[in-house]
Amino acid sequence: MNRRTASVWVLPLSAVLVFGVALSATLGYLDVSIPDVFTILFAKLRGQGMPTGIDPVAATVVADVRMPRILAAVLVGGLLGVSGAVFQAILLNPLADSYTLGISTGAAFGASLVIVLQIFGLALPPGVTIPIFAFGGGIGTLAVVLFLAAGDRRLSSTSLILAGVIVAAILSAAIGFLKFLADEHVGLIIFWLMGSLAGASWANILLLTPVALLGTLVIVFYSRDLNIMATGDRAATSLGVNTVRLRLVLLAVATLMTALAVSVSGIIGFVGLIVPHMLRHLSGPDNRTLIPLSFFTGGLLLLVADTLTRAVLPVEVPIGVLTALLGGPFFCFLFKKRQRDGSTVF
Amino acid sequence: MAAPFSERNPDILWSLTKAHFSYNDTPVLHDITLDLRHGRCTGILGPNGSGKTTLLDLLAGLQTLRSGTIEFQGRPLVSWPKKHLARLLALVPQDFMVRFGFSVREVVEMGLHPHLHRFATLSRSDRDLIDQALIATGIAALADRPVTQLSGGEKQRVAVARALAQRPMVLLLDEATSNLDIHHSLELLRLIRDRFEQQMMQVVAVMHDLNLAASFCDHLIFLKEGRVVCQGPTEEVLTPATISAVYGVEAEVTASAFTNCRQVSFRLPVSH
Numbered sequence: 001m002n003r004r005t006a007s008v009w010v011l012p013l014s015a016v017l018v019f020g021v022a023l024s025a026t027l028g029y030l031d032v033s034i035p036d037v038f039t040i041l042f043a044k045l046r047g048q049g050m051p052t053g054i055d056p057v058a059a060t061v062v063a064d065v066r067m068p069r070i071l072a073a074v075l076v077g078g079l080l081g082v083s084g085a086v087f088q089a090i091l092l093n094p095l096a097d098s099y100t101l102g103i104s105t106g107a108a109f110g111a112s113l114v115i116v117l118q119i120f121g122l123a124l125p126p127g128v129t130i131p132i133f134a135f136g137g138g139i140g141t142l143a144v145v146l147f148l149a150a151g152d153r154r155l156s157s158t159s160l161i162l163a164g165v166i167v168a169a170i171l172s173a174a175i176g177f178l179k180f181l182a183d184e185h186v187g188l189i190i191f192w193l194m195g196s197l198a199g200a201s202w203a204n205i206l207l208l209t210p211v212a213l214l215g216t217l218v219i220v221f222y223s224r225d226l227n228i229m230a231t232g233d234r235a236a237t238s239l240g241v242n243t244v245r246l247r248l249v250l251l252a253v254a255t256l257m258t259a260l261a262v263s264v265s266g267i268i269g270f271v272g273l274i275v276p277h278m279l280r281h282l283s284g285p286d287n288r289t290l291i292p293l294s295f296f297t298g299g300l301l302l303l304v305a306d307t308l309t310r311a312v313l314p315v316e317v318p319i320g321v322l323t324a325l326l327g328g329p330f331f332c333f334l335f336k337k338r339q340r341d342g343s344t345v346f
Numbered sequence: 347m348a349a350p351f352s353e354r355n356p357d358i359l360w361s362l363t364k365a366h367f368s369y370n371d372t373p374v375l376h377d378i379t380l381d382l383r384h385g386r387c388t389g390i391l392g393p394n395g396s397g398k399t400t401l402l403d404l405l406a407g408l409q410t411l412r413s414g415t416i417e418f419q420g421r422p423l424v425s426w427p428k429k430h431l432a433r434l435l436a437l438v439p440q441d442f443m444v445r446f447g448f449s450v451r452e453v454v455e456m457g458l459h460p461h462l463h464r465f466a467t468l469s470r471s472d473r474d475l476i477d478q479a480l481i482a483t484g485i486a487a488l489a490d491r492p493v494t495q496l497s498g499g500e501k502q503r504v505a506v507a508r509a510l511a512q513r514p515m516v517l518l519l520d521e522a523t524s525n526l527d528i529h530h531s532l533e534l535l536r537l538i539r540d541r542f543e544q545q546m547m548q549v550v551a552v553m554h555d556l557n558l559a560a561s562f563c564d565h566l567i568f569l570k571e572g573r574v575v576c577q578g579p580t581e582e583v584l585t586p587a588t589i590s591a592v593y594g595v596e597a598e599v600t601a602s603a604f605t606n607c608r609q610v611s612f613r614l615p616v617s618h
Contacts, residue, residue: 092445221464228456230445235505237408239512240432240460285446 009289013296020303021074025066027311032058041067064202072200072264073306074299075208077271079261081298082216083254084272085279085290089226090247090254091157094280097272098258100161101145101251102168103138104269107262109171110137112178112189119185130192131263138259141167142251154233155247195266195320197306204264215257216295222246223287230285268320270327271298278334357384358420359516359548360405365414367400374400375572378414387542387549389563389580391556393593396569398552399440402520405550407431432460436514438522442505447492450504454479457511476511482537483507498525506534510541517541519551523558531555535562560584560608568592584608590615 025037032040036054043050044063050056084097091100098104110133118124148163149155175193179186219226225246228236233243258272275298276290283289302319305326309317317325358381365378375397382388382405390398403409404416407423416423418431436457444453454476455468462472480486483503488496493504502525509517517538523531539562541547553559559566560580567577570592576583589597595612602609 089446094446224456224459224464227448227452228459230448231453231456232439232443234403234408235437235439235442237428238406238432238435238437238518239456240429242428280446284452285448286452 021070024070024307025062030061032062068202068205069197069200071205072197073303075212076261076265077302078295078299079212079257080272081275081294083257085276085294086219086250086254088276091161094277101164102141103255103258105168105171106141107134107138107259108193108267109175110134111192112175115188116178116182119182134263135259142255155244192266194318195268197265211260215253218253219291223291226287268323270323274327274331359384361417363415366412368412386565387563388565389559390552390567392569397572398569399520402518402552406435406437406518429460434515436509436512437518438505438509440521442501444493447494449490451489453493453504454507454511457508479507479510499530516548521552521554524554556610
């Protein structure tokens with residue numbers, strides 16, 4: 001698949017995404033029609049009062065309650081999809097994602113730590129501190145993993161994965177200890193760990209949008225180098241790719257994207273793993289197309305999942321649980337199908 | 347494009363002076379002083395662990411010396427920008443592995459990387475170049491297949507096709523034929539030899555098979571335990587004495603009328 005076919009895909013995908021956002025905004029406890037959704041949004045964007053015929057309650061629900069959550073779902077899904085694609089390409093492993101290097105676990109540890117500190121009387125606004133600590137946890141974990149893996153100076157994918165697995169195991173145990181300390185308040189931690197977009201605000205959107213755009217741009221900028229990395233370090237270096245610098249830059253960008261997504265939504269698994277994995281089968285492994293497609297598909301997938309749990313299911317299932325429950329079996333299906341097709345290579 | 351030619355001999359591609367290299371604390375190459383000249387197909391030979399591949403990595407700029415100097419075209423190799431070096435030197439590794447199912451054409455296209463701007467699209471002549479490389483290596487029919495589904499020999503030809511698409515001044519082969527059957531080995535070496543003779547593409551090849559080296563290389567460098575044992579034109583240095591000193595086997599070297607080059611037969615030395 002060359003770049004022309006990628007740009008052919010981007011337009012219909014954007015259209016599907018816009019339609020999906022609009023459709024999702026109509027769903028929920030209060031029925032709002034699609035034309036009304038657009039009217040409300042355009043009026044809001046131009047800063048005008050609501051035109052007559054629009055229920056003011058509907059206007060508030062769509063513009064201030066549903067929209068931030070819907071956009072957050074799209075952006076978080078896109079961030080997870082793109083960062084998953086990068087982790088897989090850098091670690092040369094189609095089963096890698098932000099968990100492989102312990103980054104999501106680090107973010108979860110940061111959040112759990114704040115929750116426990118608050119139980120013990122730390123007086124900070126949780127709406128701000130939890131995201132900051134989650135973000136710091138993710139970045140801090142990358143720093144530790146890089147320090148551990150730097151021994152071989154080349155940051156080979158094997159040392160990175162090994163360091164990541166060790167750090168993630170330690171952090172998991174540390175989260176377990178924090179849960180134990182939290183005692184009867186353990187529900188707060190568990191709820192955060194299962195992920196939710198219910199608390200998303202416009203402030204979150206303002207933070208997520210530039211990071212998603214800039215991060216994806218930086219990664220697309222290096223996507224040809226990333227392709228060449230798939231043919232081995234020595235071959236890549238002989239083609240003029242600075243493999244160590246590339247790994248550092250892209251790991252930092254992908255970590256930033258993951259940590260920010262996690263800080264807004266909590267832990268949402270399987271999107272970063274399954275989206276690039278599935279796309280690689282559909283449109284080929286070329287990162288020049290895979291990266292942009294991962295953003296759209298990840299966004300769309302999380303939007304569908306979040307709309308399901310928000311407006312369709314009788315009770316709100318935590319989004320992280322839902323993605324794992326839907327994504328896991330789908331992944332098993334893909335895995336068996338590949339085996340039947342006679343291909344053992346992912 | 348090339349560095350300014352000063353007092354140096356323009357025939358010399360690489361010049362190594364007292365080159366030492368070690369992995370962590372394990373010394374691999376000692377005191378290598380060597381010139382690699384233009385206009386020769388150079389073979390690097392020696393037993394396992396003698397430092398052949400390391401020497402090739404040093405020439406390619408993939409490793410840096412612990413002490414001593416290495417110059418490429420009269421300029422210290424470390425001072426060459428990597429991207430510039432990638433336009434002049436192409437490496438064919440021993441086991442060409444590709445993760446993810448890139449198509450053969452996509453992998454060969456990667457050879458153009460050092461010549462292209464970041465967001466450049468392929469021009470007509472770029473695509474022709476890729477087609478030529480695919481045809482020359484006999485893998486045009488596989489162009490749209492994922493590399494992960496190819497056999498070892500086919501993958502190796504993809505690696506050569508990519509190196510040809512890179513349009514290098516020097517082709518560096520790291521035991522590029524060691525996983526190929528004799529037919530494919532000869533075919534690949536003939537293809538490279540033709541490029542050398544017709545287009546003056548220089549070749550430095552790490553080789554394992556002495557008979558293939560004898561038919562392919564004009565100049566041989568023998569390494570043992572990280573030192574140069576001897577070097578010179580193939581007909582001068584490929585002798586029973588050298589082979590015995592380097593590999594510890596008894597050898598007979600004959601001029602074969604059938605292959606029109608030197609042939610080596612071996613046996614273990616008779617003990618006591």
